[in-house]
Amino acid sequence: MEWTLALLFGAAVVLLILSFIKSKQVKQEKEQQMEQFTISFLKELNQLQQKIQDVEIDTEIIAQKTGLSKQRLLLREVIDLHRRGYSLESITAKSQMTEDEIKRLLAPYIKSKVERSDVTNESSNNA
Numbered sequence: 001m002e003w004t005l006a007l008l009f010g011a012a013v014v015l016l017i018l019s020f021i022k023s024k025q026v027k028q029e030k031e032q033q034m035e036q037f038t039i040s041f042l043k044e045l046n047q048l049q050q051k052i053q054d055v056e057i058d059t060e061i062i063a064q065k066t067g068l069s070k071q072r073l074l075l076r077e078v079i080d081l082h083r084r085g086y087s088l089e090s091i092t093a094k095s096q097m098t099e100d101e102i103k104r105l106l107a108p109y110i111k112s113k114v115e116r117s118d119v120t121n122e123s124s125n126n127a
Helices: 002-066 069-083 088-095 099-126
Strands: none
Touching (some): 069 099
């Protein structure tokens, strides 16, 4: 009986040690998987950043060829500020243009917005 208890206790100790070793191996495998995932993610991110830079360069080249680059960038900035809710005065200050020039640039975009709301109101009134 004493031998059986000693044998069972010894087996329990061996199994406990094997359990620690196995858990350590599993932890190392998971860390390696995480590192591989991180590396692949960073590679993909770098590839996307490179593609974005290529597109930006291509866009800049096209803009230079058409000769509208500065005007187009200015129009894009003014429209962006207007859509974000900036007042005409603050847009004027940021773009260093006169208020009349800003109104002239925004006129087609403001008009189309008003027309869309009128069409929406008419369709809801007819229903």
